[in-house]
Amino acid sequence: xxxxxxxxxxxxxxxxxxxxxxxxxxxxxxxxxxxxxxxxxxxxxxxxxxxxxxxxxxxxxxxxxxxxxx
Numbered sequence: 610x611x612x613x614x615x616x617x618x619x620x621x622x623x624x625x626x627x628x629x630x631x632x633x634x635x636x637x638x639x640x641x642x643x644x645x646x647x648x649x650x651x652x653x654x655x656x657x658x659x660x661x662x663x664x665x666x667x668x669x670x671x672x673x674x675x676x677x678x679x
Contacts, residue, residue, distance in 0.1 A: 614677065615653055615656065616653055617676075617677060617678075617679060618650070618657060618662070618676050618677065619650060619651050619652070619653040621675065621676045621677070621678070622636075622647065622650055622651055622665060622669075622676060623651045625669040625671055625675070625676070626647070626651075626669065629669060629670075633647040633648045633651065634647070634648075636665070636668060636669075639668050640661070640664045640665055640668055641664070642661070647665075659673075662676060
């Protein structure tokens with residue numbers, strides 16, 4: 610079953626963050642976001658802008674499109 614984009618982003622941010630052994634709070638701080646931002650994002654409780662998605666992808670050393678791939 611195809612996932613909606615919001616769920617897919619949440620799943621992929623978590624997957625790539627964990628590959629780098631980063632805590633949610635560490636990723637939030639590196640990105641300049643509120644301390645709980647990544648927690649809310651991974652819990653699928655918020656929408657994200659393209660600009661913020663680009664920032665997260667850059668920190669995770671991946672292309673933004675990777676966060677949208679199933």
